[in-house]
């Protein structure tokens with residue numbers, strides 16, 4: 611059974627805004643990155659998955675349930691960390707998380723225990739009786755994560771958990787999310803407008819742009835069999851392109867270099883032989899793996915500069 615399945619899911623707000631447009635996808639359990647620029651429709655999608663918003667068209671299943679009709683059961687099995695700060699500054703983290711655990715139906719003692727446990731998982735056990743108002747931004751984000759975990763959900767929906775954090779805080783939060791996903795076996799949807807940031811902790815990615823699906827696939831599907839070779843000769847680029855075409859190897863001109871998909875290991879040797887036969891001065895022959903961000907080719911989805919996984923120049 612898919613963890614989340616949507617069929618032509620569409621959400622229109624008043625004023626002619628289409629926040630989601632015919633989204634059709636299916637994702638398996640694991641850690642899933644939901645990525646897209648601000649305004650792409652991520653929060654809308656999350657709220658529809660929780661049953662807090664009704665779709666305008668299309669349908670969906672979350673954990674096999676329909677949030678439009680089974681919203682109570684969905685919320686019992688799903689934990690939600692909202693994007694914006696919504697914490698009461700006068701309460702302690704222990705009181706707040708216990709209160710929310712009680713609201714999700716746990717008896718008083720169980721709620722207290724679960725709250726302590728959740729606060730320990732997010733690294734706030736020692737500080738749990740301090741007022742939230744005195745917490746740092748990172749600690750507040752952790753309280754929001756703890757309340758999402760407290761009722762022992764099967765799925766966590768985290769809306770921009772790294773918001774407002776400095777780079778070290780962002781890394782720590784993502785490591786925590788990864789640990790929760792892998793150690794507790796909970797599926798997690800983690801929203802971010804920074805693809806490069808979440809891709810390292812995710813099993814699969816859903817990328818949306820302007821409410822439309824750009825791509826939904828596992829990270830390994832996006833990166834494996836997508837290796838490319840970059841060939842650079844100091845002269846004779848056209849000759850080499852023609853020779854490779856004769857051999858059935860497609861090469862794309864990229865400035866002074868040629869980019870060739872590495873469809874089999876033979877391609878590497880065939881290029882070396884072609885260069886030698888044509889007696890061209892080889893400047894560079896590198897293998898690199900596409901970073902996920904390059905595959906989306908959307909300026910809306912940002913990532914740090916691609917990193918070369920070089921196989922080394924051949925001469």
Ligand SMILES: Nc1ncnc2c1ncn2[C@@H]1O[C@H](COP(=O)(O)OP(=O)(O)OP(=O)(O)O)[C@@H](O)[C@H]1O
Pocket residue numbers: 623624625627628629646647648649650651652653654655693770
């Ligand atoms: N209640 C609403 N009424 C009208 N338009 C809305 C409403 N909520 C969101 N929108 C619009 O829908 C689009 C998608 O918004 P949404 O908040 O889902 O995007 P997002 O990807 O989560 O972005 P952000 O990270 O900035 O919240 C935006 O154009 C937004 O302005």
